[in-house]
Amino acid sequence: xxxxxxxxxxxxxxxxxxxxxxxxxxxxxxxxxxxxxxxxxxxxxxxxxxxxxxxxxxxxxxxxxxxxxxxxxxxxxxxxxxxxxxxxxxxxxxxxxxxxxxxxxxxxxxxxxxxxxxxxxxxxxxxxxxxxx
Numbered sequence: 001x002x003x004x005x006x007x008x009x010x011x012x013x014x015x016x017x018x019x020x021x022x023x024x025x026x027x028x029x030x031x032x033x034x035x036x037x038x039x040x041x042x043x044x045x046x047x048x049x050x051x052x053x054x055x056x057x058x059x060x061x062x063x064x065x066x067x068x069x070x071x072x073x074x075x076x077x078x079x080x081x082x083x084x085x086x087x088x089x090x091x092x093x094x095x096x097x098x099x100x101x102x103x104x105x106x107x108x109x110x111x112x113x114x115x116x117x118x119x120x121x122x123x124x125x126x127x128x129x130x131x132x133x
Contacts, residue, residue: 089105
């Protein structure tokens, strides 16, 4: 599990849904969608410290920074280490928020020709990010 700390910078609410923006540092903001609102969850307040979590299997890696796809959460990273397995590979990515771990198929690892020290982009869909107090 990838775990980071940040502060809630914005909350947009529509009925029982909220899109919560969490500022992790000066350059990185992640958004998540929740089935909660500030009225139903007391920890959802602008400025509150919050923990952001997402699974290694939910990290998408792209070699292109400006790929136009429907994933809002994008973090510039550098490949720190690759542990290649027969079916799955563990890719450790270095970023300004800390290390991000991605679990991808070894087949796509080969297709992307990922190498140590290569600059790529880590992406996480808004519905794959969890928040914890």
